[in-house]
Amino acid sequence: MAEKKNAVIVGGGTSKFGVRQAHLLDMIQEAMKACSDDIPALKPTDIDGLIVATTMAGRHSSALNTAPLVVHRLGLSPTAICIRLDTLCAGSNSAIIVAKGLVESGMAEAILVTGAEKVYMPQRWETNYTQLMVNDHDWDSAMGLGVPPPFFAMIAKMHMKRYGTTKEQMAAVSVTNYTYGEGHTKGHFAGRSLTIEGALEARIIADPFGLYDCCPLSDGASAVIIASEEKAKELTDRPPVYIRGTGQHASHSMSAGWPGETLAEWTHLKVAAEVAFKNARLTPKDIDVAQTHDCFTISEIIELEELGFCQKGEGGDFVASGAIDIDGEIPTNTDGGLLVYGHPFGASGARQSLEICKQLQGRAIHQVKDAAFGLAHNLSGTCSQHTVVIYGKEPVD
Amino acid sequence: MADENMAEIVGTPALDGTYISEMDMWPFECQEFNRIYPFYENLRAGKFTTTKCQKCGHIAYPPGVICPKCWSDELEWVELPQKARIVTFTETQAGAPIGFPSPIIMAWLNFGEGAPLKHLLARIVNCKEGELNEGDEVKFVVFDVPSHPIEIKKETKICDRVYYAFEPVK
Ligand SMILES: [Zn+2]
Numbered sequence: 001m002a003e004k005k006n007a008v009i010v011g012g013g014t015s016k017f018g019v020r021q022a023h024l025l026d027m028i029q030e031a032m033k034a035c036s037d038d039i040p041a042l043k044p045t046d047i048d049g050l051i052v053a054t055t056m057a058g059r060h061s062s063a064l065n066t067a068p069l070v071v072h073r074l075g076l077s078p079t080a081i082c083i084r085l086d087t088l089c090a091g092s093n094s095a096i097i098v099a100k101g102l103v104e105s106g107m108a109e110a111i112l113v114t115g116a117e118k119v120y121m122p123q124r125w126e127t128n129y130t131q132l133m134v135n136d137h138d139w140d141s142a143m144g145l146g147v148p149p150p151f152f153a154m155i156a157k158m159h160m161k162r163y164g165t166t167k168e169q170m171a172a173v174s175v176t177n178y179t180y181g182e183g184h185t186k187g188h189f190a191g192r193s194l195t196i197e198g199a200l201e202a203r204i205i206a207d208p209f210g211l212y213d214c215c216p217l218s219d220g221a222s223a224v225i226i227a228s229e230e231k232a233k234e235l236t237d238r239p240p241v242y243i244r245g246t247g248q249h250a251s252h253s254m255s256a257g258w259p260g261e262t263l264a265e266w267t268h269l270k271v272a273a274e275v276a277f278k279n280a281r282l283t284p285k286d287i288d289v290a291q292t293h294d295c296f297t298i299s300e301i302i303e304l305e306e307l308g309f310c311q312k313g314e315g316g317d318f319v320a321s322g323a324i325d326i327d328g329e330i331p332t333n334t335d336g337g338l339l340v341y342g343h344p345f346g347a348s349g350a351r352q353s354l355e356i357c358k359q360l361q362g363r364a365i366h367q368v369k370d371a372a373f374g375l376a377h378n379l380s381g382t383c384s385q386h387t388v389v390i391y392g393k394e395p396v397d
Numbered sequence: 398m399a400d401e402n403m404a405e406i407v408g409t410p411a412l413d414g415t416y417i418s419e420m421d422m423w424p425f426e427c428q429e430f431n432r433i434y435p436f437y438e439n440l441r442a443g444k445f446t447t448t449k450c451q452k453c454g455h456i457a458y459p460p461g462v463i464c465p466k467c468w469s470d471e472l473e474w475v476e477l478p479q480k481a482r483i484v485t486f487t488e489t490q491a492g493a494p495i496g497f498p499s500p501i502i503m504a505w506l507n508f509g510e511g512a513p514l515k516h517l518l519a520r521i522v523n524c525k526e527g528e529l530n531e532g533d534e535v536k537f538v539v540f541d542v543p544s545h546p547i548e549i550k551k552e553t554k555i556c557d558r559v560y561y562a563f564e565p566v567k
Pocket of ligand 1 (some may be wrong): 467
């Protein structure tokens with residue numbers, strides 16, 4: 001039996017996110033170019049595994065079996081694994097979990113994880129039909145639940161009622177994330193800024209959400225390399241960033257199976273987090289920087305609670321207190337998050353993990369001082385599944 | 398000059414006037430496409446039903462072919478309560494899927510202590526924007542939705558369909 005290896009994230013890159021005049025495969029090539037620029041020593045022949053995370057590729061780009069297309073366009077020749085994977089918004093962090101296992105077991109040395117979506121179709125309204133398919137189509141979707149704002153609006157109303165969370169506190173999340181978005185020129189809303197007043201005065205999407213409480217749907221792609229520690233040393237002189245622990249938990253597909261006492265309690269995230277922290281042999285106190293799934297401002301607030309960064313119900317006060325700022329207790333979504341960098345579902349997880357990688361290597365645009373441990377989190381579906389990946393500058397053992 | 402017929406072809410000609418199942422908002426309810434079709438038959442009779450396990454007693458929702466608790470396939474159809482209370486709701490201003498009215502009212506329902514179905518996300522119909530309050534009682538209602546054709550040995554069968562929502566108890 002071979003000795004267990006350490007899996008590390010080496011580096012990576014993203015395409016420009018936004019409403020793009022580009023094909024899915026164009027954007028994957030852009031992400032690969034950015035990844036190659038980030039890891040100049042990396043050659044196509046170094047990569048022995050490929051995992052492509054995408055949800056929309058089949059329907060929007062007529063590319064159901066996406067992995068061979070990516071192999072061809074990127075000049076790869078993987079021998080360990082070559083698959084497409086879909087967990088909607090958690091796609092590429094799910095792929096990182098799979099890659100970790102393959103690298104640790106010795107089955108692969110260097111895996112390219114790429115996530116990509118071309119969301120917008122020639123007829124934009126067609127996108128709304130796809131949205132019906134990413135929920136439990138015959139049940140919640142047939143009730144009219146397509147795009148997520150109505151569901152998360154109810155979550156927000158519930159959290160406001162039970163815990164006193166305010167619109168101003170939710171606005172604090174988007175304003176903070178816009179501050180972090182500065183300098184991230186590939187972000188969907190790059191170059192824009194936001195004030196609390198601006199956030200509160202924006203047009204209503206679904207009460208209590210204004211425009212800036214909701215992340216955009218974006219076209220875009222990301223790419224990261226997950227490798228053995230030995231292989232990573234051949235590819236870069238940067239300090240290794242170890243994947244210490246992961247957890248992924250799903251509890252249901254439609255509303256009847258919701259696990260919490262109310263919509264404001266995300267007990268299934270708590271479970272995923274506990275598993276990840278146990279595997280990482282860390283506690284929330286150890287984490288220096290986090291990327292949490294800020295599809296809506298309320299999501300980030302509840303995630304900070306359920307991940308254990310603050311007490312349940314205190315997320316609103318916590319974000320408004322400056323705790324998520326660069327010098328706060330837990331700087332969060334330091335690249336602008338989904339709210340500003342954008343959200344091409346399958347691409348978001350790798351974008352988050354890449355930001356944690358850069359933070360732990362001391363080369364982030366908004367650098368958290370002496371960051372040693374970081375966490376990435378995605379929710380997916382109608383908040384039916386949670387994915388947590390924890391990184392560190394030291395391996396678990 | 399291009400062939401004059403070419404100018405008339407927009408998109409995929411084979412789809413002209415054809416039902417496209419990929420863009421359907423509603424389930425395929427007919428017997429040919431699923432084994433829980435009694436659920437939809439029961440809807441037609443005004444009944445809100447699901448499957449109950451005869452082995453362990455678990456009542457699942459949505460209904461199924463096996464019990465998700467013990468995997469037994471010995472199931473029976475039982476009725477669910479038709480009244481619930483609004484826990485919270487939303488009147489969506491933007492982004493209602495095409496084919497649904499906008500604003501669309503959706504609510505999180507609670508069926509009460511001990512009910513087999515604890516909560517459900519449901520569309521509220523027969524209700525104007527601004528009329529609904531948290532705590533209001535709502536009741537189950539069935540309505541027709543568009544039918545769809547299926548091809549069976551070159552014959553076309555039309556499958557009529559219904560769906561359900563909740564409406565305020567007035
Ligand atoms: Zn059973």
